[in-house]
Amino acid sequence: MEKKFQRILYGGDYNPNQWPKEIWDEDMRIFKNAHINSATINVFSWAKIQPSEEEYNFAQLDEIVDMLSEENYDIVLATSTAALPAWMVKKYPEVARTDYEGRHHKFGQRHNACANSLVYQKYAATLAGKLAERYGDNERIVCWHINNEYGGDCYCEKCEKAFRVWLKKKYKTLEALNKAWNLEFWGHTVHEWDEIVLPNALSEGLFDDNTAFAGISIDYRRFNSDSMLDNYKMERDAIRRFDKETVITTNLMGTYKGLDYFKWAKEMDIVSWDNYPSYDTTWSFTAMNHDLMRGLKNAPFMLMEQTPSQQNWQKYNSLKRPGQMRAQSYQTVAHGADTIQFFQLRRSAGACEKFHGAVIEHVGTENTRVFREVQQLGMELENLGDATLGSVNESEVGIVFDWDNYWALEYTSGPSVDLTYVKHIHQYYKFFYDKNIGVDMIPFDADFSKYKVVVAPVLYMVKEGMREALEEFTANGGALITTYMSGIVDQSDNVHLGGYPGPLRELAGVWVEEIDALAPEQSNEVIFDDGTKAKCGLVCDLMHLEGAESLAKYGSDFYKGMPAATKNKYGNGVTYYIGTDIEEEGLNKILEMAVESADVNPVISEKSELEITCRKADNHSFYFVMNFTDKDLQVPSSLAGNMDMLTGETVKEEEILSKYDVKLILVDN
Ligand code: GLA
Ligand code: ZN
Numbered sequence: 001m002e003k004k005f006q007r008i009l010y011g012g013d014y015n016p017n018q019w020p021k022e023i024w025d026e027d028m029r030i031f032k033n034a035h036i037n038s039a040t041i042n043v044f045s046w047a048k049i050q051p052s053e054e055e056y057n058f059a060q061l062d063e064i065v066d067m068l069s070e071e072n073y074d075i076v077l078a079t080s081t082a083a084l085p086a087w088m089v090k091k092y093p094e095v096a097r098t099d100y101e102g103r104h105h106k107f108g109q110r111h112n113a114c115a116n117s118l119v120y121q122k123y124a125a126t127l128a129g130k131l132a133e134r135y136g137d138n139e140r141i142v143c144w145h146i147n148n149e150y151g152g153d154c155y156c157e158k159c160e161k162a163f164r165v166w167l168k169k170k171y172k173t174l175e176a177l178n179k180a181w182n183l184e185f186w187g188h189t190v191h192e193w194d195e196i197v198l199p200n201a202l203s204e205g206l207f208d209d210n211t212a213f214a215g216i217s218i219d220y221r222r223f224n225s226d227s228m229l230d231n232y233k234m235e236r237d238a239i240r241r242f243d244k245e246t247v248i249t250t251n252l253m254g255t256y257k258g259l260d261y262f263k264w265a266k267e268m269d270i271v272s273w274d275n276y277p278s279y280d281t282t283w284s285f286t287a288m289n290h291d292l293m294r295g296l297k298n299a300p301f302m303l304m305e306q307t308p309s310q311q312n313w314q315k316y317n318s319l320k321r322p323g324q325m326r327a328q329s330y331q332t333v334a335h336g337a338d339t340i341q342f343f344q345l346r347r348s349a350g351a352c353e354k355f356h357g358a359v360i361e362h363v364g365t366e367n368t369r370v371f372r373e374v375q376q377l378g379m380e381l382e383n384l385g386d387a388t389l390g391s392v393n394e395s396e397v398g399i400v401f402d403w404d405n406y407w408a409l410e411y412t413s414g415p416s417v418d419l420t421y422v423k424h425i426h427q428y429y430k431f432f433y434d435k436n437i438g439v440d441m442i443p444f445d446a447d448f449s450k451y452k453v454v455v456a457p458v459l460y461m462v463k464e465g466m467r468e469a470l471e472e473f474t475a476n477g478g479a480l481i482t483t484y485m486s487g488i489v490d491q492s493d494n495v496h497l498g499g500y501p502g503p504l505r506e507l508a509g510v511w512v513e514e515i516d517a518l519a520p521e522q523s524n525e526v527i528f529d530d531g532t533k534a535k536c537g538l539v540c541d542l543m544h545l546e547g548a549e550s551l552a553k554y555g556s557d558f559y560k561g562m563p564a565a566t567k568n569k570y571g572n573g574v575t576y577y578i579g580t581d582i583e584e585e586g587l588n589k590i591l592e593m594a595v596e597s598a599d600v601n602p603v604i605s606e607k608s609e610l611e612i613t614c615r616k617a618d619n620h621s622f623y624f625v626m627n628f629t630d631k632d633l634q635v636p637s638s639l640a641g642n643m644d645m646l647t648g649e650t651v652k653e654e655e656i657l658s659k660y661d662v663k664l665i666l667v668d669n
Contacts, residue, residue: 534586
C-alpha cells in the first residue's frame with residue numbers, strides 16, 4: 001500500500017490571477033471554511049508568465065504560491081502549456097495546428113499546439129523547467145500537473161514529416177509498410193518515404209471520419225498519441241532536473257479516444273482524471289471510467305476535476321441534485337480515488353465558462369446550497385484523514401480495454417456504423433456492476449492469471465502474443481468471454497485469414513462463416529435451450545460449431561436454428577462466444593453462467609440494488625455503500641454492527657439508505 005499524499009486532497013482549479021487581489025484574502029477564508037486543503041494553480045497562465053519571447057515574469061505566481069504555502073495548502077502546480085500565448089502564434093504561426101480539413105489555425109482557443117512543432121516543444125519544456133527550478137523545493141507543492149487534458153490532433157507538414165520518421169522506425173522498409181497497409185489496394189503503393197501523407201479529408205478521408213485505409217489511420221492515431229506523450233515526457237524530464245521527488249501527472253479524460261492511456265500511464269507517477277458525467281450518464285458508466293483510470297496503473301488515482309454543481313459545455317447542463325455531488329464523490333473514492341478536486345474554486349466572471357459551477361458562485365458568498373454541500377463533504381473527508389489513502393480494490397474479473405481496438409473497430413468500414421467500442425465494453429461492464437462484482441479494466445497484455453473471468457468484448461484486433469496469453473489463461477482454468485467482431489484483424493488491420501474468429505477460433509470452438517448486419521429497426525431473437533427468448537440485433541454471426549456447444553440459437557431468418565452463443569471447454573477452462581448483440585436479460589443469462597461456473601464472488605454475498613465496493617487496507621476493509629436509485633434500500637445485514645466512518649455511528653440492522661445516501665463502513669479483516 002503506497003500513499004502518495006498525506007491527506008485526501010480536497011480543492012481544485014484555482015485562478016486568482018483572473019481576479020483582483022482584494023478577493024484573494026476572502027478566497028482563503030472561504031476555502032478554510034469549506035475544509036478545502038488543496039489548490040491547483042497556474043493551469044492557463046502562459047501569457048502572463050511569459051509575456052514575450054525573451055521575458056519571464058513570475059511575480060504574481062510567486063505571490064499566489066506564497067499565499068497558499070503560508071496557509072498550508074497542498075499545491076498542485078500546473079505548467080500552463082495547454083494554451084498558446086498570442087505572441088508565440090504571431091511570431092511562429094507553425095506552433096498552431098492544422099485540422100482534419102487541412103485548415104491551418106490562427107491564434108485562439110486552447111489545446112491548440114502542434115505536438116511536433118520544435119518551437120512549441122522548446123518553449124513548453126523551458127517553461128516547465130523554469131517553474132521546477134523556481135518552485136521545486138517548496139514542500140507545499142505535492143504534485144506537478146503537466147499541460148491540461150492533452151488531446152486533439154494535427155495534420156500539418158511538420159506532423160507529416162514526423163509521421164514518416166515514426167513509420168521508418170516502426171517498419172524499417174517501405175516493403176514492410178506497403179504490406180502492413182495493404183497498399184496494393186487501389187494501387188496506393190508508395191516507392192519513396194515522402195510519398196506518404198497524413199490520412200485526413202484531403203487524402204484518404206472517406207465518409208464521417210473514416211478513411212479508405214484504416215491501417216494508415218490506426219498508425220496515425222498511435223503516432224499522434226506518441227507525439228503528445230513525447231511532449232508530456234519533455235516537460236516531465238525538464239521538471240525532474242530540478243525536482244526529483246514530487247509526483248507528476250497530467251489530467252486524463254476517462255475513455256477519451258485520442259490517446260492510448262495505458263501507454264501514457266507508464267510515464268506518469270499517478271493517474272489523474274476529470275469526471276464530467278452529463279444528466280443522462282449512468283452511474284455504471286461513471287464507475288467503469290473510474291475503474292479504467294485505476295486500471296491504467298492498477299493503483300489509486302486522483303480525481304483532478306469535477307464540477308460541484310453544473311457544467312457549461314454540454315447541451316443541457318442540469319444542476320446536481322442535493323446530495324448528488326457528495327454521492328458522486330464517494331463513488332469516485334469507492335473506485336480508487338485518493339483526491340477529490342473541483343473545477344473550479346471560484347466561478348469565472350467572463351468567457352465560455354461563466355456558467356460553469358464552482359465552489360464560490362457569482363454571488364460571492366458562502367450562503368449557497370452548493371457551498372454548504374462542498375463544506376459538508378470537506379468536513380467528512382477531513383475526518384477520514386489518511387485512512388483510505390492507498391487502499392486497494394481487488395477484482396476477480398478483468399475486462400480488456402484496448403485503444404488499438406477502439407480505433408480499429410471504429411475506423412473499419414462495415415459491417416455496421418453502430419459498432420462503437422466503449423458502448424459495447426460498458427454493456428458487459430454493467431452486468432458485473434449491477435451485481436456488485438468488482439472489475440478491473442485491463443490492457444491487452446495484462447497478467448490474466450490474476451482473474452477468474454476475463455471479458456474481451458469486440459476484440460476485433462488480436463495482436464501478437466494475445467492468442468497465446470488467452471489460451472494459457474483458459475487452459476489453466478479461466479473463463480473467457482468474447483463476442484462478435486472478435487479475432488478479425490491483426491495489429492495492422494489485415495484480416496487473420498482462414499476463417500473468423502481467426503486466432504480465437506480454436507479457443508472458442510466455432511467458425512464464423514458470415515456476419516449479418518441489422519439496422520436499428522431490424523431484429524432477430526435468440527432462443528435458449530430452456531425455451532427462453534431474447535431479442536438480438538446489430539450484427540449476427542452465422543457460425544458453425546467446431547467443438548463448442550450451443551447455448552442459444554437464432555429464432556428467425558435464413559439462419560434460424562444456427563448457434564448464436566456458445567460455450568467451449570478448453571483445457572481446464574471455458575470460452576463463451578456471444579455471436580450477436582443480445583438484449584440485457586438474455587445477455588445476462590449467459591454471463592450468469594460464466595460467473596457461476598467460475599465461482600466469482602461479489603463484494604458482499606447478499607444481493608442488493610445499492611452500489612457496493614470494497615477497498616482493502618492492511619488490517620481492514622472499507623465498504624462503500626451508495627444508493628443511486630430512486631428507491632429507499634436497506635443496507636445489507638452482513639454489514640450491520642460495523643462503524644460508518646462518515647458519521648461515527650454503528651450501522652443498524654435494517655438501516656435504510658435513500659437516494660444519494662452513502663455509508664463508508666469499516667470492517668476489520
Ligand atoms: C476541462 C478542463 C477545465 C475546464 C473544465 C470545464 O476538464 O480541464 O479547464 O474547462 O473542463 O468542465
Ligand atoms: Zn502539426
